[in-house]
Amino acid sequence: AMALGATGDPENAYKAGLLIGREMRALGPNFNFAPTVDVNSNRTNPVIGVRSYSDDPHQVARFATRAVQGFLDGGVMCTAKHFPGHGDTDVDSHLALPCVDKSLEELEQVDLIPFQAAIEADVTAIMTAHILYPQIEPDSVPATMSRKIVHGILREKLGYQGIIISDCMEMAAIAAMYGISNGTLAAFKADVDLVEITHHPLWCAEAAVRVLEAAEAGELDMDEM
DSSP, X not given: OHHHHHTTOHHHHHHHHHHHHHHHHHHSOOEEOOOBOOOOOOTTOSSSGXXXXXXXXXXXXXXXXXXXXXXXXXXXXXXXXXXXXXXXXXXXXXXXXXXXXXXXXXXXXXXXXXXXXXXXXXXXXXXXXXXXXXXXXXXXXXXXXXXXXXXXXXXXXXXXXXXXXXXXXXXXXXXTTTOHHHHHHHXXXXXXXXXXXXXXXXXXXXXXXXXXXXXXXXXXXXXXX
């Protein structure tokens, strides 16, 4: 993405998305967990970097929306990630739990701009971030598990009605800090639609049992599921 952004021409993002979409369809997959719409605003970020189109939120928005259109025209669904923004971290959420100490107003000025643009471009899904935002969610849970962020900001404030997907719950930011089953249930309560558990079937089964028990106990809003 950084290389595409460096060209200065958003049509290159469209062409790349179109080619990727066509190749995926030829092979069988119909859902791409891309593009990354994080704004690369922290030079010490160990995990976003070249995955971002730019450190300018408006340029990220321009390139991301053309990439979305390219994927869709190529025949695959696509995902804008990692909501509400992974660009200003100095910790990799695969390895630990990052914290972004920003207010909602600060996010609106930078990080949320590409997500709003992706929503307007009819992106199929949005993926949540395993990041603490203490000025927004004071209960010490990351965005993926926060109803204030997922339902309150993404659903209500930004008006997004598409699919909300979690990042992988096996990442240390969730697994080591909260537990995969606990994180999965909290994500569904936050209004996430699909939860990723990507490597181990046993953990999938354990989380599924926990969610089913919660549903049968009336802990989940089934109209949201």
